[in-house]
Amino acid sequence: MDRRHFLRVTAAAGAGLLVSGTASCATSASSGPVAQTAGTATIQSNLSAPAAKAAIEALVKAFNDRRGAQVSVNTVASETFRTQLPSYLTSANPPDLFTWYPGSLLKGYEEKGLLLDVSDVWQTMGDYPQAFKTLSGKVFVPTTYYWWGFFYRKSNFARWGVTPPKTWQEFVALCQTLQGKGVVPLGMGAGADSPWTASSWFDYFNIRINGAPFHRELLAGKQRFDDPKVKAIFTPWREVLPYTDPNGTAIGFQEATTAMLQGRTGMLLTGAFFADAAPKDAIDDIDFFRFPIIDPKVPLAEEGPTDGFFASARSPHVKELKEFLTYAATAEGQEVYLKASSGTVLPTHPGAKDTGTPLVQKGRAHLKEAAEITQFFNRDSSDALQPTADAALVKFLQQPDQLDSILATWQKAAEQVWSA
Amino acid sequence: MSNRVFHAVAGTISVLWLLPIVAVLVTAVRSFDDIAANGLAAFPQSFTLAGFGDAWTNGGASAMWNSVLVTVPTVFLSLALSSAAAYALSRFEIPGRRTIILLMLAGNLLPPQILLVPVSKLAELLGIYDTLIALIVVQVGFGLGFYTFVLQGFMRAMPNEVQEAATIDGAGPVQIFWRIVLPMTRPALAALAALAFTWIFNDLLWAITVLRSSSVMPVTPALLALQGQYVSNWNVIAAGSVIAAVPTVAVFLRFQRHFISGLAVGAVK
Numbered sequence: 001m002d003r004r005h006f007l008r009v010t011a012a013a014g015a016g017l018l019v020s021g022t023a024s025c026a027t028s029a030s031s032g033p034v035a036q037t038a039g040t041a042t043i044q045s046n047l048s049a050p051a052a053k054a055a056i057e058a059l060v061k062a063f064n065d066r067r068g069a070q071v072s073v074n075t076v077a078s079e080t081f082r083t084q085l086p087s088y089l090t091s092a093n094p095p096d097l098f099t100w101y102p103g104s105l106l107k108g109y110e111e112k113g114l115l116l117d118v119s120d121v122w123q124t125m126g127d128y129p130q131a132f133k134t135l136s137g138k139v140f141v142p143t144t145y146y147w148w149g150f151f152y153r154k155s156n157f158a159r160w161g162v163t164p165p166k167t168w169q170e171f172v173a174l175c176q177t178l179q180g181k182g183v184v185p186l187g188m189g190a191g192a193d194s195p196w197t198a199s200s201w202f203d204y205f206n207i208r209i210n211g212a213p214f215h216r217e218l219l220a221g222k223q224r225f226d227d228p229k230v231k232a233i234f235t236p237w238r239e240v241l242p243y244t245d246p247n248g249t250a251i252g253f254q255e256a257t258t259a260m261l262q263g264r265t266g267m268l269l270t271g272a273f274f275a276d277a278a279p280k281d282a283i284d285d286i287d288f289f290r291f292p293i294i295d296p297k298v299p300l301a302e303e304g305p306t307d308g309f310f311a312s313a314r315s316p317h318v319k320e321l322k323e324f325l326t327y328a329a330t331a332e333g334q335e336v337y338l339k340a341s342s343g344t345v346l347p348t349h350p351g352a353k354d355t356g357t358p359l360v361q362k363g364r365a366h367l368k369e370a371a372e373i374t375q376f377f378n379r380d381s382s383d384a385l386q387p388t389a390d391a392a393l394v395k396f397l398q399q400p401d402q403l404d405s406i407l408a409t410w411q412k413a414a415e416q417v418w419s420a
Numbered sequence: 421m422s423n424r425v426f427h428a429v430a431g432t433i434s435v436l437w438l439l440p441i442v443a444v445l446v447t448a449v450r451s452f453d454d455i456a457a458n459g460l461a462a463f464p465q466s467f468t469l470a471g472f473g474d475a476w477t478n479g480g481a482s483a484m485w486n487s488v489l490v491t492v493p494t495v496f497l498s499l500a501l502s503s504a505a506a507y508a509l510s511r512f513e514i515p516g517r518r519t520i521i522l523l524m525l526a527g528n529l530l531p532p533q534i535l536l537v538p539v540s541k542l543a544e545l546l547g548i549y550d551t552l553i554a555l556i557v558v559q560v561g562f563g564l565g566f567y568t569f570v571l572q573g574f575m576r577a578m579p580n581e582v583q584e585a586a587t588i589d590g591a592g593p594v595q596i597f598w599r600i601v602l603p604m605t606r607p608a609l610a611a612l613a614a615l616a617f618t619w620i621f622n623d624l625l626w627a628i629t630v631l632r633s634s635s636v637m638p639v640t641p642a643l644l645a646l647q648g649q650y651v652s653n654w655n656v657i658a659a660g661s662v663i664a665a666v667p668t669v670a671v672f673l674r675f676q677r678h679f680i681s682g683l684a685v686g687a688v689k
Contacts, residue, residue, distance in 0.1 A: 074634050074635070077647055088632060091549065254654075258455075258457065262458070274650075281453070
């Protein structure tokens with residue numbers, strides 16, 4: 001074999017590849033979806049559930065039909081979105097708008113200078129309550145929020161002859177009655193892919209007993225998880241553990257929903273998004289009650305997670321995206337969104353009409369009565385702290401007698417997150 | 421007697437093996453209201469093909485097309501490049517060829533996860549981020565090492581006399597490659613093509629690393645996007661999975677014969 005001949009052939013082949021390679025690169029760079037057309041802002045959306053996806057698409061369509069600036073929406077799986085958000089934000093050509101929630105994660109990005117200051121959008125939002133303003137800072141525009149509570153089926157409660165409780169004593173008595181009828185009183189759904197549902201119990205016990213300010217300080221690392229005040233909230237929790245679904249840490253949220261709808265469990269502490277998991281004919285039969293008051297001296301706090309949009313500081317479409325944010329913050333924009341959604345979220349604009357079902361109206365009043373609104377464990381702390389809570393609380397549900405060591409481990413894990 | 425035991429054991433294993441697939445198929449033809457009211461594990465009380473329609477119209481059709489656009493050129497390109505590389509590495513005295521082969525193999529042992537950030541930054545730098553070209557380039561690059569390694573092992577086993585005879589008849593290296601070596605490598609190529617097709621078609625990691633628009637996402641991330649933040653329509657997801665499995669099953673059935681003979685030829689040398 002002639003080696004020189006061989007080298008010549010390979011060199012020629014290599015050169016050919018190089019040429020075709022660069023040619024295809026050049027064409028793709030100009031035709032790729034990243035090279036956005038001038039004037040169209042893109043929204044990177046994590047609203048991948050069918051109902052939520054339809055809602056944001058309806059909002060975008062209504063906005064584009066006004067013949068002003070144009071936006072397009074790009075939906076990716078919420079899990080993909082969560083893991084890829086840092087690389088979206090730091091890329092040279094990021095999407096212009098993002099769906100998200102306010103919280104410490106957003107503050108971190110803001111401090112790094114990755115988020116756009118949208119204070120001038122807030123200029124148009126004068127009638128928004130101060131609470132939303134404080135929550136959002138300069139970089140976030142809230143559009144919807146929802147509430148948490150013990151959801152149950154009215155027909156089941158009627159069949160069992162029970163009524164929603166108000167105080168802790170009534171709540172425990174209700175659990176006793178239901179257990180006497182062979183029903184598991186409390187669903188949980190902290191298994192499978194939804195261990196975070198257990199955090200809602202933790203949040204509520206903490207804001208009912210220690211109050212919302214302490215809760216926020218605890219999640220921000222200014223208090224300790226092995227504090228006696230934290231330990232105290234597990235005492236009432238232990239009291240209702242015998243009434244909690246023994247499969248609570250085995251089945252996920254969606255299955256727990258089914259169990260409650262079928263009447264195998266009596267009620268479920270969950271968010272209003274739960275209606276998405278219910279069959280349509282059951283929705284009118286669903287009602288909820290407030291997490292019972294344990295200490296009447298503690299100002300009433302409720303979980304009211306808020307969702308909305310923020311923008312990238314590197315966006316070349318500042319004018320367009322601000323026009324969209326302004327629209328999304330109006331009563332009109334939020335009504336369009338709600339009409340297309342599954343209908344259990346609330347508009348943040350005080351003048352916007354909700355979907356008007358009795359359930360939603362009750363939910364809105366439910367949050368209005370609260371003196372303090374918390375977001376949810378991961379939103380008030382961070383997505384990094386959430387797994388430490390999941391580990392601790394699932395272990396508590398399984399082995400409640402190990403509480404001291406669980407809290408000590410939790411504090412250690414949390415310190416690692418806070419110092420990272 | 422032992423025959424009966426064998427059948428009992430093998431039958432049980434087959435049933436266990438098929439159970440998840442049956443579960444997916446059954447879920448795919450149920451309605452969402454049935455699943456929500458009775459649970460995933462309950463006996464189905466509805467029959468509908470609406471899930472397939474939903475999955476197909478909810479981005480399934482374009483995702484399928486994107487997958488084809490990525491997979492076919494990738495399989496073709498990576499096999500073309502790696503067979504050429506394997507030919508050179510196996511049939512010619514290239515200085516340091518052992519090192520080259522070992523380097524290619526070593527690249528395969530590297531977990532792809534540690535390269536996610538560099539790859540996405542590089543794609544951006546080249547201006548191909550969020551295009552299918554980026555995904556093709558990445559997939560070709562990462563497949564090359566393994567395919568070359570397999571093919572060069574296969575080509576090395578070919579008798580030298582064939583090549584010498586062709587040289588005497590006046591064939592150059594390119595002609596030998598094209599007319600002698602490639603036809604003889606067909607079983608290995610077919611086996612690798614089937615494997616590569618499955619891997620690339622089912623890939624999720626690289627797709628979500630170099631792509632971010634739903635309009636260019638292939639099938640696997642599109643399936644993931646059917647899952648909601650809190651609530652998922654399991655019937656639609658199951659139907660989508662069934663649709664997504666069809667091409668790989670089809671390719672495997674088509675190449676099955678080659679697949680088995682390809683592996684066997686490698687084994688006996």
